[in-house]
Amino acid sequence: MTIHHLRRNYTFGSLSRSDLPVEPMQLFKDWFAQLHASELPDWFEVNAMTLSTSNLAAGVSSRIVLLKHLDEDGFLFFTNYDSSKGHQIAIDPHVAIHFYWPIFDRQVRIEGRATKTSAEISNNYFESRPRTSQLGAVVSPQSEIISDDAQLARDMDELDKKVGGQSIPRPENWGGYKVTPLMMEFWQGKPSRLHDRFRYQLNEPTGVWTIDRLAP
Numbered sequence: 001m002t003i004h005h006l007r008r009n010y011t012f013g014s015l016s017r018s019d020l021p022v023e024p025m026q027l028f029k030d031w032f033a034q035l036h037a038s039e040l041p042d043w044f045e046v047n048a049m050t051l052s053t054s055n056l057a058a059g060v061s062s063r064i065v066l067l068k069h070l071d072e073d074g075f076l077f078f079t080n081y082d083s084s085k086g087h088q089i090a091i092d093p094h095v096a097i098h099f100y101w102p103i104f105d106r107q108v109r110i111e112g113r114a115t116k117t118s119a120e121i122s123n124n125y126f127e128s129r130p131r132t133s134q135l136g137a138v139v140s141p142q143s144e145i146i147s148d149d150a151q152l153a154r155d156m157d158e159l160d161k162k163v164g165g166q167s168i169p170r171p172e173n174w175g176g177y178k179v180t181p182l183m184m185e186f187w188q189g190k191p192s193r194l195h196d197r198f199r200y201q202l203n204e205p206t207g208v209w210t211i212d213r214l215a216p
């Protein structure tokens with residue numbers, strides 16, 4: 001397959017030091033709000049992010065999850081705690097998350113620590129999900145080998161009938177993680193591959209972020 005000619009020129013804009021707030025979360029929120037306010041194709045999920053986990057035994061794994069909440073100091077997503085990612089995070093909570101927003105020629109790289117959210121936060125989000133998603137979360141042993149998908153559909157039907165009109169309680173092995181960032185890098189593509197890159201690094205004892213410009 002010949003693909004070496006595939007190349008875009010990035011012309012949307014630039015990022016300079018004077019654009020940078022003291023806190024990286026503020027810049028993330030500004031970029032996210034700009035996306036949210038834009039006319040985007042229906043298929044483009046602005047809150048889709050790549051989550052990478054690793055540990056010595058299992059190596060490195062990446063997959064997409066959806067960002068479901070953003071607070072002053074963290075990024076929240078929801079998943080099955082017994083999944084591959086859940087097992088990896090239990091061994092090593094250091095994770096990386098990554099966003100690529102081609103419409104603005106931007107990427108954001110985040111590295112930090114994942115911790116489970118409180119039961120209350122997980123319950124609130126679980127209750128807000130459509131009933132079919134709740135049923136799916138209960139019956140799917142995420143990341144395990146299964147023989148076919150028909151069994152899952154049968155299990156969902158069975159559970160639906162068993163529960164009747166009642167609400168579906170959140171399974172204990174399903175809930176949220178919050179990723180608290182220690183490093184955030186903002187990348188703005190520019191022509192001739194002279195992209196702007198700024199990295200924020202947290203000094204944990206002081207809570208102060210240092211900012212460095214990195215070569216593209």
Ligand SMILES: Cc1cc2nc3c(=O)[nH]c(=O)nc-3n(C[C@H](O)[C@H](O)[C@H](O)COP(=O)(O)O)c2cc1C
Nearest residue numbers: 048061063064065066078079080083084085086143
């Ligand atoms: C657009 C998109 C959104 C997804 N959102 C989630 C999510 O929020 N939570 C989740 O557990 N899996 C989500 N997935 C599925 C994961 O990518 C992955 O298949 C699953 O979590 C199992 O990963 P693991 O075996 O590494 O634990 C999503 C996949 C896609 C393509």
